[in-house]
Amino acid sequence: MDIQExxxxxxxxxxxxPAALKTAYHKKLREFPPQKYPEEFKVIRQAYDLLKNPVKSLNFPNFWDPDAYKTLPDPALVQRVRLQxxxxxxxxxxxLIKLSF
Incomplete structure (x- = not known):
């Protein structure tokens, strides 16, 4: 799941x-209680965890793997940041974090 999703x-x-995120999260939990909608709850929880702390939630490469350093950033991402x-x-x-890895 990406941040926009x-x-x-x-x-x-x-x-x-952050207060609005928390309010929206609790509203979604009332709409989709975990007991009735366990799969939807997982997705809602994952979205909230990602937005609550996006830096912590990003998948970082294994620093001990030399192949992790051979990949280049997504060209579309580079172009978007450059235009911004x-x-x-x-x-x-x-x-910016995605560009650095």
Whole structure:
């Protein structure tokens, strides 16, 4: 699950505050109680965990694996970040972390 999908799953705007994320999470839990909808609960929980702390939730490569350093970042991601910087916008923290690995 990527970050945008997590925002969509919880039904919040990417500019949402941590309090708004928590409120949306609890609203979804009332809508889909874990006892009745265990699979939906897993997805909602995964989305909330990702948005609650995106840096901690990203999958980092195994630092001891030499092949992990042979991969290049996604060219579309590089282009998107480059355009954001050229237009004077800030790139998201998650995108910058993905570029660094």
């Amino acid at each position: 997590a925002y969509d799953r919880l039904g919040v705007d990417p500019e949402a505050t 910087v050229e237009q004077g916008q800030e790139a998201t923290l998650a995108d």
